[in-house]
Amino acid sequence: MASRSEIPAIALDVRDLRMRYGTRDVLAGVTFTAKRGEVLALLGPNGAGKTTAIEILEGFRMRSAGDVSVLGTDPARGNEAWRARVGVVLQSWLDHKYWRVRELLAYLGRFYAPYATAEIARPWDVDELLDLVGLSTSASAKIKTLSGGQRRRLDVAIGLVGRPEIVFFDEPTAGFDPHARRDFHDLVHRLSDFDNTTILMATHNLDEAEKVADRILVLDEGRLVADGSADQLARKLTTGAEVRWTSGGQRHVHAARGGDPTAFIRNLLVQNGDVTEIEVRRASLEETYMALVQRAESGQSRSGTTNGDTPKTLDVQA
Amino acid sequence: MTTPALNARRVAVLAGFSRGWIETRQNFTETVGIIVHVFPAAVGVILMLSLSRNILPGTHLSSAALLLPGFLCMAIVTGGLSTPSGGITSDREDGTLLRAKATPNGMLGYLIGKIVTCALTTLLGVAAILVPGMMIASGLNLGARTGVLLTLTFVVGMVSTVPIGVALGSILKSSSQIPLVPLVTTLLIVVSVFLPIALLPPWLQLFVQAFPVYWVGLGVRSAMFPMEMVAAELGKWGTVELFAVPAVWAAFGLLLAPILLRRMAQRQSGSELARMRNRTRSKR
Numbered sequence: 001m002a003s004r005s006e007i008p009a010i011a012l013d014v015r016d017l018r019m020r021y022g023t024r025d026v027l028a029g030v031t032f033t034a035k036r037g038e039v040l041a042l043l044g045p046n047g048a049g050k051t052t053a054i055e056i057l058e059g060f061r062m063r064s065a066g067d068v069s070v071l072g073t074d075p076a077r078g079n080e081a082w083r084a085r086v087g088v089v090l091q092s093w094l095d096h097k098y099w100r101v102r103e104l105l106a107y108l109g110r111f112y113a114p115y116a117t118a119e120i121a122r123p124w125d126v127d128e129l130l131d132l133v134g135l136s137t138s139a140s141a142k143i144k145t146l147s148g149g150q151r152r153r154l155d156v157a158i159g160l161v162g163r164p165e166i167v168f169f170d171e172p173t174a175g176f177d178p179h180a181r182r183d184f185h186d187l188v189h190r191l192s193d194f195d196n197t198t199i200l201m202a203t204h205n206l207d208e209a210e211k212v213a214d215r216i217l218v219l220d221e222g223r224l225v226a227d228g229s230a231d232q233l234a235r236k237l238t239t240g241a242e243v244r245w246t247s248g249g250q251r252h253v254h255a256a257r258g259g260d261p262t263a264f265i266r267n268l269l270v271q272n273g274d275v276t277e278i279e280v281r282r283a284s285l286e287e288t289y290m291a292l293v294q295r296a297e298s299g300q301s302r303s304g305t306t307n308g309d310t311p312k313t314l315d316v317q318a
Numbered sequence: 319m320t321t322p323a324l325n326a327r328r329v330a331v332l333a334g335f336s337r338g339w340i341e342t343r344q345n346f347t348e349t350v351g352i353i354v355h356v357f358p359a360a361v362g363v364i365l366m367l368s369l370s371r372n373i374l375p376g377t378h379l380s381s382a383a384l385l386l387p388g389f390l391c392m393a394i395v396t397g398g399l400s401t402p403s404g405g406i407t408s409d410r411e412d413g414t415l416l417r418a419k420a421t422p423n424g425m426l427g428y429l430i431g432k433i434v435t436c437a438l439t440t441l442l443g444v445a446a447i448l449v450p451g452m453m454i455a456s457g458l459n460l461g462a463r464t465g466v467l468l469t470l471t472f473v474v475g476m477v478s479t480v481p482i483g484v485a486l487g488s489i490l491k492s493s494s495q496i497p498l499v500p501l502v503t504t505l506l507i508v509v510s511v512f513l514p515i516a517l518l519p520p521w522l523q524l525f526v527q528a529f530p531v532y533w534v535g536l537g538v539r540s541a542m543f544p545m546e547m548v549a550a551e552l553g554k555w556g557t558v559e560l561f562a563v564p565a566v567w568a569a570f571g572l573l574l575a576p577i578l579l580r581r582m583a584q585r586q587s588g589s590e591l592a593r594m595r596n597r598t599r600s601k602r
Binding site: 051054060084091098099103110111170 | 322332412413414419420592
């Protein structure tokens with residue numbers, strides 16, 4: 001059995017991952033890696049291919065092409081010992097509704113006991129885990145009586161009960177109130193900091209991605225259009241800057257392409273003596289992302305877009 | 319020698335037994351479970367009570383005794399067909415199967431759990447009708463032979479129906495199709511158990527004998543009825559055929575069920591779950 005020291009430093013290695021349904025490419029060559037203990041957010045509008053990508057990594061879906069390695073194993077050939085090291089939290093689950101919270105966690109935990117190693121005690125102590133996700137008071141409640149948020153907390157607990165080395169979350173905080181959301185973010189930090197757990201989280205919430213992730217991957221139409229920290233993304237994704245100024249009693253606007261409007265402004269000032277009220281405005285990461293989401297929701301494809309606000313230079317591998 | 323993988327499978331089998339016990343308990347404590355598993359037995363007992371004084375002319379049998387094998391057969395066959403088919407279909411729709419898939423050896427635990435739940439629930443359903451039935455119904459030929467034949471019939475009934483039930487559960491498209499199985503089963507039971515087969519037209523006699531339901535019914539009758547009742551059968555108790563036809567179904571089911579179940583389980587994923595749920599929702 002693999003001990004922690006044998007685990008490669010790269011927990012997740014995805015190269016040119018492709019998924020095609022008929023003639024439609026859901027994933028058109030996705031490449032990224034994740035180091036052990038790293039928290040990655042897979043961000044993108046609905047239909048960008050997030051869930052498909054995650055399901056391939058979880059071993060629940062076959063890919064069309066590309067190389068994938070999760071904890072050193074191809075998920076398509078992952079055996080039960082590999083399965084024991086992987087945690088899965090899906091979008092919505094309604095299972096085991098007549099079971100009690102503690103009963104189900106204890107039952108599922110039993111399967112992981114044979115996979116304990118010297119470094120990782122498996123399964124997670126049920127009471128400790130319930131406390132960690134804030135479900136201690138509902139331990140003996142029937143699952144069908146839980147509120148939506150409590151049910152979600154239970155799903156998170158189940159995903160963690162085997163003390164996974166990598167966890168896949170698909171929209172984990174859907175239905176969480178702000179308080180529960182913050183609890184969840186704390187939990188993610190704890191998993192990554194104390195247990196060195198690698199986390200890949202699919203979300204369409206930029207705010208959440210900025211808060212919890214070391215790195216954000218932006219997926220759009222089956223392609224990774226950005227990969228980097230929130231700061232790097234802000235600089236690289238938002239290449240459009242708008243320069244406004246007044247001259248001759250009139251207000252002018254220029255959309256500077258290429259990210260750096262300095263040259264344009266220098267020129268402007270040299271050639272035009274009466275420029276006043278100069279103003280440079282750079283789109284925020286949020287605005288850029290919203291534009292991406294809006295475009296995806298209106299059904300326009302990237303290739304067909306001639307909208308000047310949408311950054312064209314999207315290939316920003318950090 | 320136990321390898322780690324073997325030990326993990328042993329742990330999963332044991333967990334599966336607990337699962338079976340937990341879910342059996344739920345079947346008899348949850349409202350839905352009580353309606354499905356306790357209600358039919360209660361109806362049977364009330365019917366037998368109301369007919370217990372009515373003795374069939376020319377025999378010692380009460381009408382209640384005539385009904386008992388039918389109810390027992392119904393308990394065995396619906397337990398073997400409807401419980402697994404409905405259970406697997408709804409487990410697929412609510413994510414229980416996907417959860418099993420996401421757990422190491424979880425499918426093994428799930429299957430053991432399902433088998434234990436079906437067997438225990440059916441056994442309790444049979445006992446719920448058998449114990450009061452034996453006290454109410456007069457004129458039955460009960461003895462050691464009854465015990466042996468009833469046990470055999472129960473085992474034969476389960477082995478020939480549970481795999482078919484699992485296979486049906488794997489091919490049903492959604493939970494809205496679940497009632498199809500008990501509907502067809504009940505029709506088959508009415509034709510092949512509650513009506514004396516000698517009364518049926520020859521083509522229907524042949525049709526009925528092609529299914530395990532008839533043979534389970536015959537097994538129960540031969541275990542409890544006095545010898546003179548053989549006149550209502552097709553000349554004899556037919557002990558050999560009693561096992562032959564169900565054996566063919568058992569072989570067919572055991573061959574088919576793992577293939578269909580595996581194929582169905584392989585398809586399970588989060589998006590498949592969402593798709594299935596949307597379809598059910600839009601139908602409502």
